[in-house]
Structures are given as structure tokens and as C-alpha cells.
Amino acid sequence: xxxxxxxxxxxxxxxxxxxxxxTRIATILxxxxxxxxxxxxxx
Numbered sequence: 001x002x003x004x005x006x007x008x009x010x011x012x013x014x015x016x017x018x019x020x021x022x023t024r025i026a027t028i029l030x031x032x033x034x035x036x037x038x039x040x041x042x043x
Contacts (some may be wrong), residue, residue, distance in 0.1 A: 005029040 006012050008027040033041075 001029050003029055005031070 012025050012027040016023070016025060019025065
């Protein structure tokens, strides 16, 4: 994960502070998979 994923998590945590207890908050942590190109995953 990168900076964008960290921003998503930070925003979700901040949003949780404004919501009622028990509220569910979801975020998406996007990953392009580029760092795995040198592994056997894409063979």
C-alpha cells in the first residue's frame, strides 16, 4: 500500500469520530500490484 491507502485510513478514522457508536465505515485500499511483478505471482 502507498500514501493514498494511508490517506483513506486516516479519513476513515477521522470520520469514525463524527459517527454514532456502532456505525460501520468502509474504505478501499487500492494496490496496483506493480511491486509484485518481480515475483513468481505473474508467471
